């Protein structure tokens with residue numbers, strides 16, 4: 001069997017997950033990795049990866065390389081995607097592609113011209129619980145979807161340094177929910193209205209960001225979506241979706257650490273939701289990277305395109321505008 005030869009750039013929280021999942025696939029050969037952190041390179045050597053490269057350019061120019069997985073910090077993504085596309089290497093890139101909409105459009109033009117495949121890391125699309133919701137909607141089981149409700153709360157805020165460069169809550173966190181809102185009912189968003197505050201930490205406010213948000217969106221067919229976000233849920237990573245339609249409703253509830261329940265005279269006690277994204281979406285990350293490999297090797301269409309990355313960024317920027325101007329914003333105001 002011909003193996004797909006892949007390089008991995010960036011071995012932090014998410015890069016390590018991708019590397020481990022790639023190493024489990026028998027139709028993949030991980031040619032090498034790049035990361036400026038010695039600890040990251042040692043990690044890859046321990047995992048049996050033979051080559052480490054000093055720079056992204058050194059990795060991506062390896063002749064026999066077919067594809068790259070980019071899990072470096074966000075500000076590097078656009079350049080690395082562009083370089084890879086020009087060299088004819090297929091690309092899996094973590095979200096977001098960039099924080100600037102024009103830059104994303106320019107990169108996507110280069111990708112289109114190059115004919116390589118580009119997949120963006122919206123991992124929640126591959127979560128089994130959310131897939132069931134989508135399949136049920138597709139099978140007509142809840143009729144016409146009228147209201148999508150997404151609850152998305154992190155267990156704790158990221159470090160302030162992260163917030164300084166992340167583009168803020170809508171671009172680092174809610175961007176996954178914007179993608180999910182489009183994906184789950186297969187409809188585009190027309191308008192967004194946001195209320196948000198820093199209720200958890202004043203320092204987040206000083207950095208110009210918020211930590212709590214309620215978001216109302218209208219789809220192009222006038223159906224609606226609501227998202228509520230918090231950067232700190234004391235009981236764990238709260239990830240739920242409900243879709244209400246003309247014939248019924250479907251819910252995906254939290255995945256818990258275990259399913260046992262203690263009953264006593266005071267009531268019932270069950271375990272908390274899984275701790276954070278690495279635990280909650282462990283299976284989704286496996287399915288996601290396998291989908292990328294299958295798309296390249298078997299010619300299956302990529303199910304999370306560069307355009308999906310662009311759309312969620314556009315909604316995120318519209319959310320920022322809505323908060324700043326305290327008014328509903330049409331998505332097409334962001335060009």
Ligand SMILES: NC(=O)c1ccc[n+]([C@@H]2O[C@H](COP(=O)([O-])OP(=O)(O)OC[C@H]3O[C@@H](n4cnc5c(N)ncnc54)[C@H](O)[C@@H]3O)[C@@H](O)[C@H]2O)c1
Nearest residue numbers: 010011012013014034035036037071072073074094095121
């Ligand atoms: N899809 C998801 O669920 C998800 C989750 C977390 C992060 N992300 C995204 O993944 C990206 C990385 O996030 P993270 O949390 O893993 O960050 P991280 O800080 O844990 O890891 C980043 C790694 O990249 C390395 N690095 C820095 N500059 C580099 C360069 N020029 N070339 C190669 N390596 C370089 C760092 O040394 C570090 O090891 C971000 O864009 C983030 O938005 C996605």
